Amino acid sequence: MAEAREVRLPQGTIRYREAGSGPPIVFVHGYLVDGRLWDGVVDALSDRFRCIAPDWPMGAQQVALEPDADLTPPGVASIIESFLEALDLRDVTVVGNDSGGAMCQVLVARRPARVGRLVLTNCDTHDNFPPGIFKALPRLAKLPGGVTMLALPFRVPAITRTAFRPFAKTRPPAGLVESWAVPAGSDKAIRRDLGKVTRGMDKQYTLAAAERLRGSEFPLLLAWAPGDRFFPIAYAERLAAEIGGAKLVRIADSATFVPFDQPAHLATAIADFAPSP
Numbered sequence: 001m002a003e004a005r006e007v008r009l010p011q012g013t014i015r016y017r018e019a020g021s022g023p024p025i026v027f028v029h030g031y032l033v034d035g036r037l038w039d040g041v042v043d044a045l046s047d048r049f050r051c052i053a054p055d056w057p058m059g060a061q062q063v064a065l066e067p068d069a070d071l072t073p074p075g076v077a078s079i080i081e082s083f084l085e086a087l088d089l090r091d092v093t094v095v096g097n098d099s100g101g102a103m104c105q106v107l108v109a110r111r112p113a114r115v116g117r118l119v120l121t122n123c124d125t126h127d128n129f130p131p132g133i134f135k136a137l138p139r140l141a142k143l144p145g146g147v148t149m150l151a152l153p154f155r156v157p158a159i160t161r162t163a164f165r166p167f168a169k170t171r172p173p174a175g176l177v178e179s180w181a182v183p184a185g186s187d188k189a190i191r192r193d194l195g196k197v198t199r200g201m202d203k204q205y206t207l208a209a210a211e212r213l214r215g216s217e218f219p220l221l222l223a224w225a226p227g228d229r230f231f232p233i234a235y236a237e238r239l240a241a242e243i244g245g246a247k248l249v250r251i252a253d254s255a256t257f258v259p260f261d262q263p264a265h266l267a268t269a270i271a272d273f274a275p276s277p
Contacts, residue, residue, distance in 0.1 A: 002042060002053070009082045011075075012065030016054035016083075020046030022277040024089045025270065027053045028080065030098025030123070031197070032154075033180050034060045037097065040263025045270065048277040049093075054083060056100065057193045060180040064189030071193060072200035077107040084114040091116035093274040098122070098167075098231075098256060099197075102129050102206050108218060109209035117219035119270055121251075121258040122231040125239050129206040131230045141198035147191050150198070154181035166229070168257040210242060217245040221273040223266055225254035247273070 002017035017035055019042055027038040035053035042051040055061040057071055057079065069075065080103065084092055094115050096104035101123020108118050124130060130137060140146045153159045157178040164177045183190040213220075220243050224236040233250070240246040249269050254261035 002039075002046070002051075006063075007083065007086045009079060009086055011069040011079050011082065012057070013063045014054050014056070014079070014083055015061070015063060016052055017042070018050070018052050019043075020049055020051050022049045023091070023093065023275045024050045024052060025093045025095060025274060026080075026084065026089065027051070028056060028094060028096040028100035028104050029053075030058060030096075030100040032059045032184070032194075033098070034058075036176060037257065038095075038259050041095075041259050041267045041270070044264055044267035048271065049274065052087070052089075056080075056103075058099065058197055059184050059190065059194035061190065061193070062183055064187065064193055067189075067192070069193070069196075071196035073103055073106045073202075073205040074110065075200070076103040076197065077110060080104075080107050081111045081114065090114050091275065093117050093119065093270065095119040095270060096121070096123055097259060099124055099130065099201065101125070102201075102209075105209040105213070106205055109212040112218070116275070117221070117273065119221045119223060119273060120236070120239075121223050121266065122225050122228045122236075122256045124201075124231070125206050125235045126210055127203045127207060128231065128235055129203045130201045134201075134230075137198050138201050141195050147195035147198065151181075151184040151191055151194065155185040157181075167255055168260045169253065169255050170261045172257075172260055210239065214242045216243055218243055219273075220246040221269065222246060222248045223251055223258065223269045224248065225251050225256070225258050225261070228254075228256050230256055
């Protein structure tokens with residue numbers, strides 16, 4: 001069973017859950033969710049690996065960061081790096097999903113020292129950040145009252161459930177999705193963090209990361225669900241073609257939230273890719 005912990009970083013407090021022992025795996029969720037996205041994957045891997053699932057400052061965390069914390073993609077990448085340093089983790093397997101995958105790409109492109117390899121499930125890459133209809137969110141968050149407007153509908157549980165439905169084929173555990181909406185709906189400091197991370201979403205960061213990684217042999221596993229309308233597999237194929245150390249694995253019968261839909265399949269792919277315990 002995962003144990004709840006927290007660590008104090010220069011940017012603020014990060015809460016996380018940890019289970020197991022062995023080679024470290026750190027999970028990075030995306031926008032408006034928390035580390036519980038990975039529960040099924042952690043359960044499947046914690047008999048062999050040290051699994052660490054933080055609640056990153058993506059708008060659903062319970063503790064706001066310092067008011068001056070940088071939550072642009074480079075800023076979030078620095079927070080991930082600070083977390084790895086605080087726990088003295090080395091040769092880490094980092095696993096990212098959704099906008100968390102974008103932050104992971106920025107991390108390994110800029111500050112890869114503690115990261116041994118990267119696993120990306122369906123996530124923002126190249127010019128697809130943010131994807132589709134979500135391209136309007138950064139502009140909305142820059143308007144006066146825009147972040148409040150963004151968070152307001154999620155105070156209604158039925159709206160929250162409907163908003164998250166396209167991202168998973170499997171129904172999440174009862175109450176989980178609704179709980180993700182509570183912090184930003186009830187805490188001004190969390191809304192401040194949500195506004196920062198939303199305004200920072202920009203394809204310039206993922207394009208720059210892809211360019212820095214182009215031609216490298218960085219160990220990369222793309223565990224991707226085909227048919228995702230938000231993150232088409234063509235982007236995974238493009239990234240795999242650009243990075244010499246990349247491997248692409250297709251995970252069927254899943255949407256964006258691969259950790260929900262196919263935790264066992266994803267865990268197997270990660271275990272085969274990560275260093276042997």
